[in-house]
Amino acid sequence: NAGVTQTPKFQVLKTGQSMTLQCAQDMNHEYMSWYRQDPGMGLRLIHYSVGAGITDQGEVPNGYNVSRSTTEDFPLRLLSAAPSQTSVYFCASRYSRGSPLHFGNGTRLTVT
Amino acid sequence: EDQVTQSPEALRLQEGESSSLNCSYTVSGLRGLFWYRQDPGKGPEFLFTLYSAGEEKEKERLKATLTKKESFLHITAPKPEDSATYLCAVQGLNTGNQFYFGTGTSLTVIP
Numbered sequence: 028n029a030g031v032t033q034t035p036k037f038q039v040l041k042t043g044q045s046m047t048l049q050c051a052q053d054m055n056h057e058y059m060s061w062y063r064q065d066p067g068m069g070l071r072l073i074h075y076s077v078g079a080g081i082t083d084q085g086e087v088p089n090g091y092n093v094s095r096s097t098t099e100d101f102p103l104r105l106l107s108a109a110p111s112q113t114s115v116y117f118c119a120s121r122y123s124r125g126s127p128l129h130f131g132n133g134t135r136l137t138v139t
Numbered sequence: 140e141d142q143v144t145q146s147p148e149a150l151r152l153q154e155g156e157s158s159s160l161n162c163s164y165t166v167s168g169l170r171g172l173f174w175y176r177q178d179p180g181k182g183p184e185f186l187f188t189l190y191s192a193g194e195e196k197e198k199e200r201l202k203a204t205l206t207k208k209e210s211f212l213h214i215t216a217p218k219p220e221d222s223a224t225y226l227c228a229v230q231g232l233n234t235g236n237q238f239y240f241g242t243g244t245s246l247t248v249i250p
Binding site for chain 2: 031058060062067068069070071072075077083085086117119124125126127128129130131132133
């Protein structure tokens, strides 16, 4: 049981480039989400999904896009990277409302 | 708006010196309060869920308690391997798809 797997672990982008952060879970969780973690700030929700084909915005969605075609996968797309998107990104899933989130080990993204 | 404040920001303890971390929260109806441990370069690791005031959970040297306004994470006789950042998060009844996280307490236990 791998849990939540994120790739890549590290990425450097130039301003304006696009990329996709991958997230996969093998726990059959319907709910998946993306957070970013910045120094001095708590984890902030970017986008989430409550099931295949259903996505919604979180607290800081601008500049990011998501889709959910399968239960297992929830990729996060940066459309045109900006230095403000330099951060550590975490994917998390949970079983049901009231259940805890289970996190991957993150992707550290630097945009120059 | 749902909000979480953790204190202190950083805490240094001698091995064996017990202490408590605080998580104050504001939420319009609590669905759950969650404690996580985060090691450098890793994702948060789930520790406890508390659902109602008066509830307590224990795991090894850690004990989490909950009141209507705050939660405490008590660390008894800590060891160096307890060094990590401890995060608190709340989930509200009306905001069930979002967790609100505090900024964490960085704990260092000195041998």
